[in-house]
Amino acid sequence: MQITSQNFKATAALKLEDPHLRKSLSGLRDRMVVGRTKAAAEVGNFEDLREAGKQLRDHALSHLDIYLEEFERNALANGAKVHWAENSQQMNELVLQIAQQAKVRKIIKSKSMLGEESGLNHFLIKSGIEVRETDLGEYIIEQSGDVPSHIIAPAVHKSKEEISDLFHAKHKLPRKTDIGELTREARMMLRPHFLDADMGITGANFLVAETGTTVIVTNEGNGRMTTTMPRVHVAIAGIEKIAPTLEDVCMLLRLLTRSATAQPISNYITFTTGPKRPGDLDGPEEFHIVIVDAGRSRVLGSELREALRCIRCGACMNHCPVYQNIGGHPYGWVYPGPIGSVLTPAYVGLEKAIDLPNAATFCNQCGVVCPVKIPLPDLMRKLRQQQVEKGLRPWQERLGLKLWTFTASHPGLYSLFFKLAARVGKWMGGSTGLLHRLPGGGWTKGRDMPAPKGKTFRELYAERRP
Amino acid sequence: MSARENILRRVRSALGASSSQDSNRAAATRTNLSAHPRGPMPRMEWDCVVRFKERCIGLSSTVDEVASMEAVPAAVAKYLQAYSLPNVASCWQSLIDLPWKEAGLDLQFRSAHGDDKTGITGCFCAIAETGTLMSLSGAPTPLTNSLLPDTHIAIVPRSRLVASMEDAWDLVRKERGKLPRQVSFISGPSRTADIEMTMVLGIHGPYRVHIVWVQD
Amino acid sequence: MKVGLFVTCLADLMRPRIGFAALKLLESAGYQVVVPLTQTCCGQPGYNSGDRWSGQTLAKKVLGEFKGCDYVVVPSGSCAGMIKVHYPELLAAFPELAKDVDTLVGRTYELTDFLISIAKLDKVPGRFPAAVTYHDSCSGLRELGVKQQPRTLLAKIPNLVLKEMTTPEQCCGFGGTFSLKYGDISARIADQKCDDVTATGADALVLGDLGCMLNIEGRLRRRGDHRTKVLHIAEVLAGMTD
Numbered sequence: 001m002q003i004t005s006q007n008f009k010a011t012a013a014l015k016l017e018d019p020h021l022r023k024s025l026s027g028l029r030d031r032m033v034v035g036r037t038k039a040a041a042e043v044g045n046f047e048d049l050r051e052a053g054k055q056l057r058d059h060a061l062s063h064l065d066i067y068l069e070e071f072e073r074n075a076l077a078n079g080a081k082v083h084w085a086e087n088s089q090q091m092n093e094l095v096l097q098i099a100q101q102a103k104v105r106k107i108i109k110s111k112s113m114l115g116e117e118s119g120l121n122h123f124l125i126k127s128g129i130e131v132r133e134t135d136l137g138e139y140i141i142e143q144s145g146d147v148p149s150h151i152i153a154p155a156v157h158k159s160k161e162e163i164s165d166l167f168h169a170k171h172k173l174p175r176k177t178d179i180g181e182l183t184r185e186a187r188m189m190l191r192p193h194f195l196d197a198d199m200g201i202t203g204a205n206f207l208v209a210e211t212g213t214t215v216i217v218t219n220e221g222n223g224r225m226t227t228t229m230p231r232v233h234v235a236i237a238g239i240e241k242i243a244p245t246l247e248d249v250c251m252l253l254r255l256l257t258r259s260a261t262a263q264p265i266s267n268y269i270t271f272t273t274g275p276k277r278p279g280d281l282d283g284p285e286e287f288h289i290v291i292v293d294a295g296r297s298r299v300l301g302s303e304l305r306e307a308l309r310c311i312r313c314g315a316c317m318n319h320c321p322v323y324q325n326i327g328g329h330p331y332g333w334v335y336p337g338p339i340g341s342v343l344t345p346a347y348v349g350l351e352k353a354i355d356l357p358n359a360a361t362f363c364n365q366c367g368v369v370c371p372v373k374i375p376l377p378d379l380m381r382k383l384r385q386q387q388v389e390k391g392l393r394p395w396q397e398r399l400g401l402k403l404w405t406f407t408a409s410h411p412g413l414y415s416l417f418f419k420l421a422a423r424v425g426k427w428m429g430g431s432t433g434l435l436h437r438l439p440g441g442g443w444t445k446g447r448d449m450p451a452p453k454g455k456t457f458r459e460l461y462a463e464r465r466p
Numbered sequence: 467m468s469a470r471e472n473i474l475r476r477v478r479s480a481l482g483a484s485s486s487q488d489s490n491r492a493a494a495t496r497t498n499l500s501a502h503p504r505g506p507m508p509r510m511e512w513d514c515v516v517r518f519k520e521r522c523i524g525l526s527s528t529v530d531e532v533a534s535m536e537a538v539p540a541a542v543a544k545y546l547q548a549y550s551l552p553n554v555a556s557c558w559q560s561l562i563d564l565p566w567k568e569a570g571l572d573l574q575f576r577s578a579h580g581d582d583k584t585g586i587t588g589c590f591c592a593i594a595e596t597g598t599l600m601s602l603s604g605a606p607t608p609l610t611n612s613l614l615p616d617t618h619i620a621i622v623p624r625s626r627l628v629a630s631m632e633d634a635w636d637l638v639r640k641e642r643g644k645l646p647r648q649v650s651f652i653s654g655p656s657r658t659a660d661i662e663m664t665m666v667l668g669i670h671g672p673y674r675v676h677i678v679w680v681q682d
Numbered sequence: 683m684k685v686g687l688f689v690t691c692l693a694d695l696m697r698p699r700i701g702f703a704a705l706k707l708l709e710s711a712g713y714q715v716v717v718p719l720t721q722t723c724c725g726q727p728g729y730n731s732g733d734r735w736s737g738q739t740l741a742k743k744v745l746g747e748f749k750g751c752d753y754v755v756v757p758s759g760s761c762a763g764m765i766k767v768h769y770p771e772l773l774a775a776f777p778e779l780a781k782d783v784d785t786l787v788g789r790t791y792e793l794t795d796f797l798i799s800i801a802k803l804d805k806v807p808g809r810f811p812a813a814v815t816y817h818d819s820c821s822g823l824r825e826l827g828v829k830q831q832p833r834t835l836l837a838k839i840p841n842l843v844l845k846e847m848t849t850p851e852q853c854c855g856f857g858g859t860f861s862l863k864y865g866d867i868s869a870r871i872a873d874q875k876c877d878d879v880t881a882t883g884a885d886a887l888v889l890g891d892l893g894c895m896l897n898i899e900g901r902l903r904r905r906g907d908h909r910t911k912v913l914h915i916a917e918v919l920a921g922m923t924d
Binding site for chain 1: 468469470472473474476477478479480481483491492494495498499502503504505506507508509521524525576577580596597598603604605608609610613630631632635645646647648649650651652653654655656657658659660661662663664666668669670671672
Binding site: 009012013016033321322324325326358359360361362363364365367368381383384385386387388389393397398401402404405407408409411414418421422425434440441442443444445446447448449450452453455456457458460461462 | 689691693694695696697698699701702717719720721722723727728729730731732733734735736739740743820821824825849851852853855856857858860861862863864865866867868869870871872873874895896897899900901903904912
């Protein structure tokens with residue numbers, strides 16, 4: 001996927017002015033924040049689960065090589081074909097090769113974030129293969145030529161009216177306005193593709209080492225269709241997706257579905273172990289698993305390792321005050337919100353996503369809901385440190401911090417500076433006691449600044465003493 | 467070197483490990499894989515049967531109850547009639563011995579086609595914790611019957627109810643040893659909230675899931 | 683018992699009364715309060731901007747200044763959180779300081795937490811017969827678990843009525859230098875907080891962090907609300923609200 005994170009500020013400014021987006025995002029916030037709290041309470045020991053989830057993911061990551069080999073061994077024994085790709089480009093080429101060897105003309109696809117990372121659809125279409133996204137949200141995005149703005153609800157930024165217009169234009173059917181009717185129309189349009197596609201591509205929420213199984217979690221049923229109807233199934237998965245055992249999957253599921261969609265369980269959890277067996281009436285003849293690195297091993301060896309615990313629930317973005325106001329697009333790549341602010345610089349490069357780790361209040365509303373306890377603000381702070389170390393911050397900021405540090409290290413200078421600022425501030429505040437304009441304008445464009453009162457604490461404290 | 471070797475080498479170097487044969491690390495994984503340790507289990511202070519039915523209804527499924535397997539076809543016929551659905555359906559081969567004809571039903575024992583209105587299945591087991599049907603693929607138990615038709619009717623005998631997802635896996639290990647091609651956890655009718663966060667039932671899978679609970 | 687008061691640089695410059703209010707509360711609770719006059723900044727702006735050197739320089743300074751105190755009390759969740767939660771990591775590169783860091787971390791308290799957990803205050807001098815709403819500042823709440831303490835203290839003021847917001851725990855959008863670098867996003871988040879404050883109909887918004895105060899008050903005033911008072915909890919508890 002093309003990266004546009006460089007335009008964060010400009011895109012965010014546009015999004016702040018979009019009343020439709022505002023409505024969609026407040027709907028997301030209202031549903032997901034309250035919903036997750038309720039769903040977490042219902043299980044009775046959600047905090048224990050989070051701690052266990054964290055430890056499990058850490059264990060899987062610190063034994064990743066062993067579990068990957070175990071996974072491969074079991075997958076092969078079940079008749080799956082296992083491929084390895086070092087990067088997105090290799091993955092795309094491998095999938096294309098599989099498709100070409102099997103003489104595939106049409107592919108149906110169930111949502112995959114890894115596929116978004118590599119621009120897989122675009123790549124396959126360019127190579128002459130028809131590709132159809134089947135998750136309703138992804139289908140809307142595909143049909144409108146847009147990009148997703150949320151990892152779980154890709155089309156959350158689109159209004160019903162936009163989708164009505166889109167379906168009317170694309171499906172050439174009478175314009176529907178009811179959400180139920182729109183959904184039914186999408187079902188009707190997509191059903192034939194499920195039945196005549198030659199190949200299905202899915203991601204994987206988990207790779208179960210114990211059994212060589214790939215797991216996907218869906219609500220719509222498109223994942224089941226994609227893994228069952230076409231004659232070839234390809235599952236693409238990052239190396240970090242390992243869950244050692246089926247029991248581990250159970251635990252992660254309890255965390256995932258509650259955190260993602262406030263559901264005690266998603267409608268369909270699909271565990272695929274190899275291709276069609278002798279006698280089976282349905283299922284693909286060929287089952288391929290592509291295990292992809294694409295930056296993961298680098299992150300594993302870095303100070304950002306904890307980010308690899310992520311199970312892609314989206315709770316961090318749902319709870320992020322910044323995401324709640326600008327939506328996913330300003331983040332400019334596959335993963336928006338707090339996790340995106342860590343993964344984007346980690347996967348595509350620090351210098352291509354300068355704003356991301358900085359555009360956060362460090363409120364930690366993300367960290368306290370993360371089902372695997374990723375310390376997102378800490379990781380963003382580490383990225384800020386890397387930016388400073390590599391000289392990627394603007395000179396004004398660097399100078400400002402150096403001056404502040406120098407001043408604050410010299411109490412005499414500091415107290416002189418504050419004395420002056422308190423007086424100037426009070427004078428500028430005048431009778432209202434408010435500053436309407438400050439240098440830079442970052443603060444005062446949307447806010448006043450309560451003015452200082454004329455004297456500092458230390459002055460008054462000194463006066464008070466005999 | 468192949469991509470596989472490169473990736474595994476990079477992973478090991480990231481972990482500061484020499485090889486997968488490193489005995490401490492290998493032992494830790496072997497123990498884990500053979501012992502299947504369970505994580506913290508949810509609070510399960512409920513009666514399994516009550517919980518299962520409650521969860522099913524919570525998932526927008528409907529639940530009917532019969533005394534024995536022999537009574538299932540009549541209950542299915544009653545349901546189809548109530549929803550003005552035709553008395554035809556595709557059904558699992560494993561259920562062929564029930565008195566369907568006597569109940570006035572004309573079933574085909576095969577995997578489902580894209581235009582079937584109703585699919586009838588059993589389940590490997592049902593999970594009380596989540597109101598889930600666990601379905602295992604296989605010749606007499608194809609997966610499409612619970613997926614392609616608009617209406618999915620599932621027969622759940624009480625004897626096949628387990629408390630938790632972990633219990634379900636234990637049962638698979640005990641009775642089957644090995645996983646089939648696909649295991650599906652099915653929890654209610656297919657749904658989406660992709661348009662304006664509004665929940666709609668029946669996107670790609672069934673609109674309706676009807677559970678026939680058999681007391682047996 | 684000797685309590686060191688860390689006034690914080692923002693209170694020093696912007697709202698000295700908060701410092702005096704904290705002083706009054708601690709003294710009336712029977713503590714001997716010292717205010718080291720060389721104190722400046724806890725180092726958070728540099729630390730959170732990725733400048734570890736800046737953070738370390740100022741953290742080491744704080745470490746020295748409060749050495750002789752039995753407790754260090756801070757009328758700010760975010761500065762107290764900086765010391766308690768982040769100093770150990772920030773200063774980990776200086777093993778010779780480990781013991782001092784440990785001691786300081788153990789002795790440092792956010793003001794309301796101190797008044798409840800250590801001073802076990804049963805009376806407060808403040809009188810504020812009005813409806814107030816309380817904003818939970820992020821660092822205090824999520825780093826230090828300050829949630830019930832301020833509410834318990836407010837409940838000791840006769841005729842003060844607490845009207846909770848729908849989402850008192852929602853971030854106000856301040857975020858330190860975030861509020862300057864991403865002013866438009868920050869102001870928008872503050873705007874939602876103002877909506878929530880206004881909807882309670884409270885006469886005053888009370889909170890425990892000056893950064894959030896300036897942010898929310900600044901937005902309220904820009905929106906034309908000159909009625910709702912914005913007060914630090916220390917001011918309310920100490921009866922220094924005029």
